[in-house]
Amino acid sequence: MNRRKTTRVAARLRLIVGVAVIGLLCNANAWAQTTTTTTTKHHHKTVTTTTVVASTSEQQRLDALSGQVNNLQKQTDDTTSEVKKIEAAMTVAQPAASASPVTIGQHVGLAETNIAAIQKNLSDNLGISVHALVDAGYEHNFNQPNGNVNNIRVFDEDGFQLTQGNLHIERDGTVGFVTDLNFGQVANTLSTATHYSNIGTGVGNxxxxxxxxxxxxxxxIGSGISFQAGRFVTLLGAETINTYNNLNFNESKSIIFGFGIPFTHTGIRASYTFNDYVSFTGGLNNGWDDPAAANNGGPNYEGELTLNNKDKSLSLALNGIWGPNLVGKSDSNLGAVDPVATWKPSFVPNLTLQTEYLYASESGPVANGHSGTWSGLAQYLVYDWTPSFESATRGEFFDDADGARTGTSQTLWEITQTLSYKVPEVTGLLARLEYRHDNSSQNYFTNNNFVSPVTGTQHLWHGQDTLDANFIYAF
Incomplete structure (x- = not known):
């Protein structure tokens, strides 16, 4: 219960009762009064005398109303007393050092104190910080597909779902570490991603x-060279896997994110910031989505050059990766370039424009016995209407010319509208509502049609529409 809201309710109740009492008294006086006027003329002067007389029956009514007023006042006093008891019970304060918690507020206060002490101890003594997020909600696919599968989607499906649970642990300092443990649909998708494409990406176990x-x-060295060694998310893409401090603009992920680029790599990286305008990251890794076998002919090379102006209202990230990914075929190389430009125009405050372009190809027998190429273009328009309310529109094209990424030679496009609202008085709670339409040049999207017993196939549709409502809590 919110103490301030409870106090406001009690105050309003007292005000209403007071107004009612005044009204009753005024009416009672009016009922109880009878007026007699006598006019006398004497030496050309007129004298008027007014006498107020209360009848016996009106006096009785006045006494009855006074009794009712007294009863209402007693009820008001009783209500105020109960409100004060509830406020005392909900007060978030820990008990005295020698006492045990009794009220709900004391239990909550003690728990908050203990958690704060643990966090401070980890931060002060070990330099470790712990964060988390939970993303859960409901999504409706108007195709009502059999099996609740949303085609060309990652991290979401039709129906109620735990989209993501994330535990982020890191240690800053000269030597440190970063760990992101994911649960839910995000973990399902990442654990079932294939080596060369995301055709098999979906809900796993x-x-x-x-x-x-x-x-x-x-x-x-210089301003400090930052090294990383282990498993980390890719440099490519305008979007990334959510963490407590990066929830992306939209709830669902783009086609480029899900099918055009890798998710993670295992290897080493080094980053260096030259000045306020230029920084660079380069690294070596085992390839796209960490192939199980390391004998794929050599490492993959990745890099990111970031350019921006002084206030970072305009930035350009030039990302790229190249190297072998077919096991045992060092002459089959997979590569991609993925520049991302971001602009926050000063003449339109609170507006963010972001553009991503992708071109990728893989040599070798990866698509119907030959090489494959794919490309994509995504545009984001984001506007913060208030500090709590944001709208994000994403439009996107994805051309899988050889079917190397989706299993079908097709051109896809989608448009997504996301509304995000920061729930007041609850730090870290975000509510999202999202509508999305996907479309293909081919009949690609599943629905609720049954598989034909004659042909053994299902009639597919050109598009799908989804409506999604989610709550995200991050701290």
Whole structure:
């Protein structure tokens, strides 16, 4: 119960009762009064005398109303007393050092104190910080697909779902580490991603995925070279796997994120910031989505060059990766370039424009016995109407010319509208409502039609529409 809300309710109740009492008294006086007027003329002067007389019956009514007023006042006093008791019970305060918690508020206060002490101890003595998020909600696919599968989607399906649970643990300092443990649909998708494409990406039976776990070291060279060694998310893409401090603009992920680029890598990286305008990250890894076998002919090379102006209202991230990914075929290389431009125009406060372009190809027998290429373009328009309310529109095209990524030679497009609302008085709670339409040049999307017993196939549709409502709590 919110103490301030309870106090406001009590105050309003007292005000209403007071107004009612005044009204009753005024009416009672009016009922109880009878007026007699006598006019006398004497020496050209007129004298008027008014006498107020209360009849016996009106006096009785006045006494009865006074009794009712006294009863209402007693009820008001009783209500005020109960409100004060509830406020005292809900007061978030820990008990005295020698006493045990009794009220709900004391239990809550003691728990908050203990948690704060643990966090402070970890931070002060070990430099460790712990964060988490939970993303859960309901999504309705108007195709009502058999099996609740949303085609060309990652991290979401039709129906109620735990989209993501994330536990983020890190240690800052010269030597540190970062760990991201994921649960729910995010873990399902990441654990079932294939080596070369995301055709098989979907809901699996793995509800846990250690998405990131890497060591960090900052070498005292220049402004400091930051090294990472272990498993980490890819440099590519405008979107990334959610963490407590990065929830992305939209609830659902783009086609480029799900099918155009890798999710994670295992390897080493080094980052260096030259000045306020230029920084660079380069690394070596085992390839896209960590192939199980390491004998794929050599490492993959990745890099990111970031350019921005002084206030970072305009930035450009040039991302790329290249290297072998077919086991035992060092001459089959998979590569992608993925520049992302972000602009926050000064003449339109609270507006963010972001553009992503992707071009990728893989040589070798990966698509119907030959090489495959794919490309994509995504545009984001984000506006913060108030500090609590944001709208984000994403429009996107994805061309899988050879079917190397989706299993079908097709051109896809989608448009997504997301509304995000920061729930007041609850720090870290975000409510989201999202509508999305996906469309393909081919009949690609499943629905609730049964498989034909004659042909053994299901009639597919060109598009699908979904409506999604989620709550995200991050701390």
């Amino acid at each position: 793995q509800w846990f995925d250690p998405t990131q776990y890497y060591l960090t070291y900052t070498a005292p």
